[in-house]
Amino acid sequence: MIIELTLQFNNFELLILFAVAIIFFFILLTDIKKQGKRMTLTTPEIKVQLLCEKCGFKEIRDFKEGDYISKKPGEKCEKCGGDMYIDIIYSITKQEGVKQ
Amino acid sequence: MIDVILQLADDFNIIIQTLYILLFVVLIFFGQRIQFHLSLMEVGGILRQLLHLRNAAVKMTMDELKKYSSDKDINSKFERLLNSFMIMPEAVDPAGIVKKIEHIVDIREARFLEDVRRLINKDIEESKIRNLSNMVEATMALNIIYKIIQHYYLLAKKTKNFFVMAQLQMIAPLIFNEAKSYLQALNAFKLGTPIGDSIGPLIVHKFMKHEETKILEHKKDYVKDTDLYKVERKGRIFYIIKATGPGGNVGKPGEAIKKVINSLKRKNEKIAGIIMIDAALKLEGEKTGEVAEGVGAAIGGIGVEKFKIEEIATKNKLPLYAIIIKQSLMEAITTMKKEIADSVSDAISRIDRISKEELVDGSIILAGIGNTIGVP
Numbered sequence: 393m394i395i396e397l398t399l400q401f402n403n404f405e406l407l408i409l410f411a412v413a414i415i416f417f418f419i420l421l422t423d424i425k426k427q428g429k430r431m432t433l434t435t436p437e438i439k440v441q442l443l444c445e446k447c448g449f450k451e452i453r454d455f456k457e458g459d460y461i462s463k464k465p466g467e468k469c470e471k472c473g474g475d476m477y478i479d480i481i482y483s484i485t486k487q488e489g490v491k492q
Numbered sequence: 493m494i495d496v497i498l499q500l501a502d503d504f505n506i507i508i509q510t511l512y513i514l515l516f517v518v519l520i521f522f523g524q525r526i527q528f529h530l531s532l533m534e535v536g537g538i539l540r541q542l543l544h545l546r547n548a549a550v551k552m553t554m555d556e557l558k559k560y561s562s563d564k565d566i567n568s569k570f571e572r573l574l575n576s577f578m579i580m581p582e583a584v585d586p587a588g589i590v591k592k593i594e595h596i597v598d599i600r601e602a603r604f605l606e607d608v609r610r611l612i613n614k615d616i617e618e619s620k621i622r623n624l625s626n627m628v629e630a631t632m633a634l635n636i637i638y639k640i641i642q643h644y645y646l647l648a649k650k651t652k653n654f655f656v657m658a659q660l661q662m663i664a665p666l667i668f669n670e671a672k673s674y675l676q677a678l679n680a681f682k683l684g685t686p687i688g689d690s691i692g693p694l695i696v697h698k699f700m701k702h703e704e705t706k707i708l709e710h711k712k713d714y715v716k717d718t719d720l721y722k723v724e725r726k727g728r729i730f731y732i733i734k735a736t737g738p739g740g741n742v743g744k745p746g747e748a749i750k751k752v753i754n755s756l757k758r759k760n761e762k763i764a765g766i767i768m769i770d771a772a773l774k775l776e777g778e779k780t781g782e783v784a785e786g787v788g789a790a791i792g793g794i795g796v797e798k799f800k801i802e803e804i805a806t807k808n809k810l811p812l813y814a815i816i817i818k819q820s821l822m823e824a825i826t827t828m829k830k831e832i833a834d835s836v837s838d839a840i841s842r843i844d845r846i847s848k849e850e851l852v853d854g855s856i857i858l859a860g861i862g863n864t865i866g867v868p
Contacts, residue, residue: 483827
């Protein structure tokens with residue numbers, strides 16, 4: 393009976409040790425993952441909202457270098473053929489990793 | 493067999509107990525040292541990442557500068573610019589310090605812009621030069637962040653000072669996020685897109701271009717890098733101040749407001765008050781693009797322009813109203829987010845409400861504060 397009890401106690405201790413080791417391992421793993429996340433940069437997708445001067449028709453396209461607010465890029469309205477101007481320029485973000 | 497098992501169990505028990513005692517002793521005497529080395533490892537990792545960000549920024553800026561330059565010595569000239577500095581005036585006797593700061597800042601800005609201009613030997617638009625100078629400034633910010641963190645890291649390592657390292661470990665992740673924002677800002681400056689901070693100039697621009705507004709007069713470069721517009725809207729006269737765009741530029745709104753007020757006083761024109769619109773840093777949990785109203789001078793920077801506005805408003809007993817658009821630091825220096833751009837109509841309706849209900853008698857001075865990149 394005494395022998396059985398001693399052995400059971402040893403097993404219980406070992407079990408605690410294993411549990412602690414596993415918990416520490418997971419904490420370390422989460423920390424490493426978090427460190428990796430620090431290096432993720434967001435690459436913005438830049439959009440331009442164009443409005444027609446005549447009918448107010450709205451069009452959205454990708455940003456082109458040289459675009460600025462109220463610029464008339466020479467694009468014509470699909471609906472009425474009027475001149476389009478840049479109403480707003482804005483970004484939509486998407487996550488992307490960065491090579492180190 | 494049982495004897496062997498019993499002996500093994502006893503041995504194992506002794507080993508475990510000895511390990512426990514050893515661990516206890518080690519933690520008592522070497523706990524802080526272990527913690528110091530763990531912190532050293534963590535901060536070292538962040539420092540390596542900061543170096544990577546700094547190098548990426550230098551490469552990006554150099555690539556952009558080389559597009560407009562055939563100078564073979566551009567690398568060393570750029571390095572010299574990157575390590576340039578500004579010494580703030582002595583503050584032991586603070587009387588008149590604002591003028592001294594303004595003088596130093598003016599010299600620094602003029603010299604910096606000329607240095608960037610000298611790096612470029614191709615004929616390009618002024619707005620592009622401004623954007624390039626903003627890129628160099630963001631790179632300088634990353635360079636200085638890296639150098640400061642490296643300084644404290646090496647200092648703590650050399651002196652084995654746990655408390656310096658602990659402070660560094662606490663603050664390093666926050667500084668790292670700031671550094672990331674600067675790297676992302678480079679992209680916006682390179683393309684010349686409006687950034688979050690451009691919301692002030694954007695709102696006043698949209699206010700001017702609104703169908704109910706009529707532009708009466710436009711004075712380009714009313715004061716250095718700052719434009720003045722006189723407009724009429726719903727029977728009221730507005731004097732609109734914003735930096736000259738669409739290049740990256742903040743102008744001198746304080747100087748412009750002072751000049752307008754003095755000029756209107758000479759003409760005996762009644763001034764109802766000043767409305768300032770600017771981007772403001774939000775608190776964690778607050779919504780991006782949220783508009784809020786208050787009183788006071790809504791302007792950041794080194795404090796010179798804010799001082800001038802507060803001084804002239806106090807001297808003439810003019811009400812000073814502020815409209816702010818909330819955003820994070822990252823959002824303020826990177827391409828404008830849709831939520832921020834969508835705040836324009838709300839801000840314009842608030843200007844209309846203030847002019848109708850609160851500033852009822854006289855002309856209104858409206859200042860769009862911030863970097864006017866991408867906004868003409």
